[in-house]
Amino acid sequence: MVFYPPPWVPKLPFDSVTIGEFMRNEIYGRYPVAKSRNPFTCGLTGKTFTLAQSWERSDLVAKALSKIMGWEPNADSPWDKVIAIFSFNTIDYIGVTHAIHRLNGICTPANVAYSDEELAYQLRSSGAKAIFTCSPVLETALKAAKAVGIPQDKIFLMELPNQSHTKKPGFKTLEDLIELGRTVPDLEPLRWIKGQGARQVAYLCYSSGTSGLPKAVMISHCNVIANTMQLRIFEDVGRKKFGVETQVTLGLLPLSHIYGLTVVGHVAIWRGDEVIVLPKFDLNEYLQTIERFKINYLPVVPPIVIRMLSNQDLLKKYDLSSVRLLFTGAAPLGKETAEDLLRVFPNWHVGQGYGLTESAPVVCSSSEHDIVQGTSGSLLPGIRVKVIDFDGKEITEYGKPGELLVQSPSVTLGYLNNEKATAETFIWDEDGRWLRTGDEVIVTKSPQGYEHITIVDRLKELIKVKGHQVAPAELEAHLLTHPYVDDCAVIAIPDERDGEVPKAFVVTPPSLAAQKREEEIASEIVRHVQKHKAHYKWLKGGVEFLDVIPKSPSGKILRRLLRDREKEARRAKGAKL
Numbered sequence: 001m002v003f004y005p006p007p008w009v010p011k012l013p014f015d016s017v018t019i020g021e022f023m024r025n026e027i028y029g030r031y032p033v034a035k036s037r038n039p040f041t042c043g044l045t046g047k048t049f050t051l052a053q054s055w056e057r058s059d060l061v062a063k064a065l066s067k068i069m070g071w072e073p074n075a076d077s078p079w080d081k082v083i084a085i086f087s088f089n090t091i092d093y094i095g096v097t098h099a100i101h102r103l104n105g106i107c108t109p110a111n112v113a114y115s116d117e118e119l120a121y122q123l124r125s126s127g128a129k130a131i132f133t134c135s136p137v138l139e140t141a142l143k144a145a146k147a148v149g150i151p152q153d154k155i156f157l158m159e160l161p162n163q164s165h166t167k168k169p170g171f172k173t174l175e176d177l178i179e180l181g182r183t184v185p186d187l188e189p190l191r192w193i194k195g196q197g198a199r200q201v202a203y204l205c206y207s208s209g210t211s212g213l214p215k216a217v218m219i220s221h222c223n224v225i226a227n228t229m230q231l232r233i234f235e236d237v238g239r240k241k242f243g244v245e246t247q248v249t250l251g252l253l254p255l256s257h258i259y260g261l262t263v264v265g266h267v268a269i270w271r272g273d274e275v276i277v278l279p280k281f282d283l284n285e286y287l288q289t290i291e292r293f294k295i296n297y298l299p300v301v302p303p304i305v306i307r308m309l310s311n312q313d314l315l316k317k318y319d320l321s322s323v324r325l326l327f328t329g330a331a332p333l334g335k336e337t338a339e340d341l342l343r344v345f346p347n348w349h350v351g352q353g354y355g356l357t358e359s360a361p362v363v364c365s366s367s368e369h370d371i372v373q374g375t376s377g378s379l380l381p382g383i384r385v386k387v388i389d390f391d392g393k394e395i396t397e398y399g400k401p402g403e404l405l406v407q408s409p410s411v412t413l414g415y416l417n418n419e420k421a422t423a424e425t426f427i428w429d430e431d432g433r434w435l436r437t438g439d440e441v442i443v444t445k446s447p448q449g450y451e452h453i454t455i456v457d458r459l460k461e462l463i464k465v466k467g468h469q470v471a472p473a474e475l476e477a478h479l480l481t482h483p484y485v486d487d488c489a490v491i492a493i494p495d496e497r498d499g500e501v502p503k504a505f506v507v508t509p510p511s512l513a514a515q516k517r518e519e520e521i522a523s524e525i526v527r528h529v530q531k532h533k534a535h536y537k538w539l540k541g542g543v544e545f546l547d548v549i550p551k552s553p554s555g556k557i558l559r560r561l562l563r564d565r566e567k568e569a570r571r572a573k574g575a576k577l
Helices: 019-024 051-069 093-102 116-126 135-148 174-181 221-241 258-270 283-293 302-309 335-344 419-425 472-479 518-532 559-573
Strands: 040-042 082-086 106-109 130-133 155-157 201-207 215-220 248-251 274-277 297-300 325-328 349-355 362-365 384-388 402-407 426-429 432-445 451-458 463-465 468-470 487-495 499-507 543-545
Touching: 019 093, 019 221, 019 258, 051 093, 051 174, 082 093, 082 116, 082 135, 093 106, 093 201, 093 258, 106 116, 116 135, 116 201, 116 215, 130 135, 135 155, 155 174, 201 221, 201 258, 215 221, 221 258, 221 362, 248 258, 248 283, 258 274, 258 297, 283 302, 297 302, 302 325, 302 335, 302 499, 335 349, 362 451, 384 432, 419 426, 419 432, 463 487, 468 472, 472 487, 472 499, 472 518, 487 559, 499 518, 518 543
Parallel strands: 040 274, 082 106, 082 130, 106 201, 130 155, 248 274, 248 297, 297 325, 325 349, 463 499, 499 543
Antiparallel strands: 201 215, 349 362, 384 402, 402 432, 426 432, 432 451, 463 468, 487 499
């Protein structure tokens, strides 16, 4: 049975234009410019720009890039004009991505937690020709750029709050580009043909996947436009019930991640909201910012909710009464955790959503007028889904688990240079093209009679660390390069601070097992990961030694058995499961 959005969800209007044009032009449905708030404001300094100023800055950056890179909007392939952004959040981050699009280029946002090796992989894979970065991660960017042959004069610095005085000799800053843009002739208009927005890649975002290295997800202009419209139309029903026109939104989610890129970077601005930008999470700064700017909407990840609940005495020191809605994504928020938060803030609405990089991103979401704790809400307009059991048959009843398949105009184009993975994830049947999510769900009905989706388990085995995704297979491949690792498996274990963290089960070669104590070997393995991988991939769950890794007859790691083993061990210790 195919499931559809509830009847209260309006139908989806749609068009095909560049993201930048869509975001600026009221004819496509954006909130009236004259009534919109300033789009981005720095949560640390209060620095802000009007919509007109933000658009001008983006246009000037595009002109400067045209001069420096020798690119014209209607010449050459978009694949010859790929630029990476490796930076903490800034008030100009989204504007820079639109500047790249203005040249008919492609933006590839990179996780600021990456090591130089991980960043180099993304730069090489995407074919990036330049990098926008910032001072705190400049050394990492320089090492990665050197590894792939990007010259120093193609590395530009985004200016973080309170760091504008730290200009580095030999590097152009964003402000330098803006001043250069004022001296460059206007760019010719983009000449797009009908339907180009549905085919042309706007962003290359890297998904952890389930095996090997991260895969580059090709996200088209229309994918972002569609999800922006879907969320705005969906959320308007709940917002109007509570008399909300525009609001103040927290901009803490990394804009390099599809969740932040779309939900904060585009949806909030298109509906006329103001985004208060923070470069990274610090609990005190987070609370101070909510109080100072009277923030109404908090899009966060579950570990932040856990941090709040663990510091309730600190919460009492701040006025958080402006908050109406806290919304989580990137990982499921447990029903008990949500209810604990509501006991502290009974006037808040606490909702959550579900999506993937491959669906760019949101598939379903809680509406403020129909929240059921523990579920990920209802389908957005223009989306339909199927639930398939483990024999490949469609599930037609409520409450029965199966894998979620998704159809949506936001479902992306596939993986760059990876036909095998694309064919496995984006499948066809008599009903069209579907995204196999790899997530196990059930469909139930809310007390109001509307269908809700609940995530039961992650069939893809991804580990969600503080909003980041970690593929066990990637860590396993790296562990196998250590001489004391003969075989291994990595699973997620619960962590009060980070939500989940990786734990490794390791088999040591018999010839080496007696040479060192297990504690020494474990320490070496942990350092081996710390040296080469981003911090959220570190083995904070520890290393446990086994005689053999449990596997199926086909050789697939039976992680469920390892998870059961871990649960039993934690239960015996009285630890939280």
